[in-house]
Amino acid sequence: MKKILHVSKYYYPFVGGTEGVCQYIAEAFPEYESRIICFNDGVDTIGSEVNGIQVLRIGCFGKIASQSLSFSYYKRLKNMIEIWKPDLVLFHHPNPLIAFYLLLVLPASTKLLLHWHLDITKQIYIYPLVKPVETALLKRANIVSVTSPNYRDASKILKNYRSKVVVIPNTIDITRLDLKKEEESKVEEIKWKYGGKKLVFFIGRHVEYKGLRYLLDAEKHIKEDCRILIAGNGPLTEQLKQSCISERVIFLGRISDLQLKYYLHAADVFAFPSITKNEAFGLALAEAMYCRCVPVTFTIEGSGVNWVSLDRITGLEVENSNSLEYAKAVDTLLVNNSLRVYYAENAHDRVVKNFTMEKVKWTIEKVYNDLGL
Known part of the structure; x- marks a missing residue:
């Protein structure tokens, strides 16, 4: 051997x-x-x-x-x-x-x-x-x-x-992301917890290249009634919390792999606002796409992020660090259910065909x- x-x-x-x-x-x-x-x-x-x-x-x-x-x-x-x-x-x-x-x-x-x-x-x-x-x-x-x-x-x-x-x-390991029949109630509990509002979900380390400050800035311009859930932590967590006064932004802290699955299936939009090539691929991005959670990304020159998710095919991509355009993209997905479902299915299929x-x-x-x- x-x-x-x-x-x-x-x-x-x-x-x-x-x-x-x-x-x-x-x-x-x-x-x-x-x-x-x-x-x-x-x-x-x-x-x-x-x-x-x-x-x-x-x-x-x-x-x-x-x-x-x-x-x-x-x-x-x-x-x-x-x-x-x-x-x-x-x-x-x-x-x-x-x-x-x-x-x-x-x-x-x-x-x-x-x-x-x-x-x-x-x-x-x-x-x-x-x-x-x-x-x-x-x-x-x-x-x-x-x-x-x-x-x-x-x-x-x-x-x-x-x-x-x-x-x-x-x-990615899709077996840990597939939702069992008995787990569907966990997803519904998350939706119920936030009043049935549309959910925008982020997970990752709270470091500069993850672009969380642009997501929080974009929140000020998102018109649709929604909740923005931020999972994970890092050196910028406390600073980000202090800079955000919006009641519709909820910091979840660290969550388990099981909880992650439930949130990905419950959320409508996956916020992936990374801004540099330090984000070389985006495993979390691929996981969200598999769960039909439609991503919004920035254009990152030379990064695989914009190859994993394809603009206007599996999600939406906007100019790097442009919070206003990011907000518009999130609103587009929250308002247009048929478009979001179309991207969601394409995203799921792209992961199945390429990243398992x-x-x-x-x-x-x-x-x-x-x-x-």
Whole structure:
């Protein structure tokens, strides 16, 4: 049985886009023996098993510019590669420190699949230090996968490596989103709780690139009677709450996966106001679309967001950071039920045809075959 070592920042039960993708890929191919190496969210190094897959979580002592730090990681990674001898390393980028470690210890005979989640754009001051490692990693990789053609075509970093770039979309687990008959009452309870009014729903971390301030600004211009439900939290939560005085905006805080399903099925419009390429794909966007919750997005140059949801086909897309146009788009969907239903069905179908593991798996299988696995 061929062996695949997945190198991710974190892993389930840690929740995040990269972590979810890593888990889906690892668990979707039981014909390979997979192991995970990642950071722990504490100082201790812990070995565990998740759904039959061995996971080694390396303790870290801090972070700098979103990079977790660990001195022991190098030795642990080196030992795992030398002793376990994986046939393929699947590395989830960005993770600069571990990329540097990997380049030091990876044998020439071991294949490297570089899963390029996003360019490093935020940490501009330290990027000159990271770029040589990133360049060496791209040269060493046998194949580089990106999550959308939009991201591939717009990335200046990847332009010199186009010959080895393939598109492997992110995937969602639709089984946890399907509504069972006995759960329909939970959805109705949410609608009843808010007086049967139309619902606009947001979920995500409350950080700058998620664009929540534009959603709150747009709320002032939304004419239709509705409730805007904001789930999740983050460093901007308290600031956002203080800036919003509208009674029709409700901050829900963190919600469970089960609650998320109910809210997605209850809501009419999915607010996805992300504004930068830090939003490279939008797993939450795809989940909402599957649940027929129609999205409103901003145009983000080079992001896969506007490939996941297609303007005037699966939802509405407006000029980046334009709160007034965002409000008009939300109103359009809230007022026009037939249009919203049309987009909802198209959105659901697009996810089923493109972003489920069943559909993406064959693309990954071809990559594995091309690598000789």
